[in-house]
Amino acid sequence: MVTAAVSPADIGSYWLASCGDDLTPRAALTGDESVDIAILGGGFSGLWTAWFLLQSNPGLSITIVERQFCGFGASGRNGGWCSPRFPINPSALIGRFGVATTRAILLAQQAMVDEVGRICAEEGIDAHFNPAGVLTLARSAAQLPALQKSFAAYGKLGMEDGCELLDAAQAAALVHATHVHGGMRLDAGGTIHPGRLVRGLARAVERRGARIYEGTDVLRVEDGARPALVTAGGTLRARRAILLAGEAYLTGLPDYRRRLIPMASTIMLTAPLSAGQWDEIGWSGGECLSSYVNTTNYLTRTADGRILFGSRGAPYRYGSDMSEAALRDNANFDWIRDRLVEWWPLLADVDFTHRWAGYLGISRDWLPTVHFDPARRIGYSYGYTGHGVITSAICARALAGLVLGQKPGANAPYIRAQAPNWEREPLRWAGIRYVQNAFLRMDLAEAAGRRPPLDAGLAQYLGEP
Structure with a gap:
């Protein structure tokens, strides 16, 4: 079945609306073709994989097929964090994999933040990269133990430099929100315009020789000696590898239906605030901002002076259904408005100009998965659990290395055959x-x-x- 086209205006994402790029879809695949490597997915996972492959081997012929347009999924709908956080928190990582592996993972995440900034500069991508750090607040006494546990984990890892535990007065001096009981600040990390990044990456891989087809539904994946992506318009065969980089949308393929669950996240964006409003709000550093709540929140100060507030999304839908209508009709937009006003009561009458939601992929054990099977000639990367801007790049580089025959590092537990399956419905x-x-x-x-x-x-x- 061919999926109906969804326009950027239907999604409502500020990042897509302000990306400065022509969002008219590229041509669809018509007819049969053969290339060295075929990639399913035109978001961060697929584009970063193509970028790292071509960086190592410029002579490869690579084609990317995307069902809608590059940046349609989480890459064009996220919160704008360029964060070094990994999908599993540091203390849980230490418990599962030990100090050495956890330290290696987190240092790699931090290094990739800087590399993304460098690549943007090198490729001429004006993605508003701002290495402002990450600030997490405890906004109740009950949240302080989690804050202290996280800080202690960085100490156990020998990563205290660049990590600061703040008391209530220090944290409130940075952000003048209500009910601030403490905070933790990481120097690593920052914010980015993900719409500009994903569209810029697409142009960058095209300049390096890759081909991108948009509006192209993949109906079936074939492995073996002549692996292929069978699409509605033709068959794309690969001499070396088929790489699946659809993140949450991989659940639409029968073999991957239980590898992930698609979870929704909801975002609202204010109109640009006045200088007086910003004086009262504080947050002059523009860090990635959040607090220790169970339902998750994430806040971003945009380059043009808006506040983005993201939180819980539409409830999980039976059978991992990924309805676009469910995102648009999401009842949580009022919840987000109330949460923003609870942080800063002075914003009670603020105008909101954009609201949107999107799906992200969560593995059963919260650990990403990167794998390439040279016998089947199939590879994949998925499961970033809402931390995809940086983690997708880390995993894409690892996947590119596997395809090119490079030996993976010892401290990369996410390089594995597959994540544990989720339970069957109901x-x-x-x-x-x-x-x-x-x-x-x-x-x-x-x-x-x-x-x-x-x-x-x-x-x-x-x-x-």
Whole structure:
């Protein structure tokens, strides 16, 4: 079945609306072709993989096929963080893989932030890269233990330099929000315009010789001696490798339906604020900003003086359905408006100019997966759990290396055959919806000064990596 086209205006993303690029889809694949490497997916995963492959071997013929247009998915709808955070938090990473591996992972994430900035400069991509750091606030006494645990993990890793634990007064001096009890600041990380980045990457790989087809549905993936992407318009065969880089959208392929779940995240964006409003808000550093809540929040100060506020998305839909209509009709936009005003009451009458939502991919164990099978000639990268701007680049570089026969590093546990499968329906739907509901009840109880729900421990056990 061929998927209906979705326009950038239908999505509503500010990043796409302000990317400065012509979003008219490129030509679709018509007819059969053969290349060295064929890539499914025109978002960060696919584009970074092509970029690293061509950087190492400029003579490769590479074609990318994208169902809609480059940046259609999470790459054009995210929160604008260029963050060194990994999908699993440092203390949990230490518990699972030890100090040495965790340190290597996090140092690689931090180094990739700088590399993204360097590549943008090298390729002439004006992505508003701002290496301002990451600031996480504790906005209740109940959030302080998580803050302190995270800081202690960086100490255990020997990564105290560039990591600062802030008391209430120090944190409130940086951001004049309500109920600030403390904070932690990382020097590494910053913000970026993801729409400009993804569209700029597409042009960069084309300049290096790659071909991109948009508006091209992949109906079937064939492996073996003559692997292929079978599309609605023709068959694209690959002499060396088929690489699947569709992130959450891989769940539409039968063999990958349980490897990930697509979870939605919701974002609203204010109109540009006045200088007086910014004086009252603080946040002059423009760091990636968040707090320790269970339902997740992330805030970005844009280059033109707006506040982006992202939080929980539409509830998980049965069978990993990824309805665009469910994103547009998402009831959580009012929730986000209320949360922003709760942070800064002076914004009670602020205008919001954009609102959108998108799907991200979550593995059962929260760990990304990178794999290439030389016998089947199939490779893939997925599972960034909302940390895809940097993690997708890390994983793409690893996937490119595997395809080119390079030996992976010892401290890369995400290089593996596959993630554990999610449960079958209806258990998957029931469990995920329960955890979503429980996390919301926990945050509402904390905000109201009430005791946590009786099932809080169970929800945290089920919902954390």
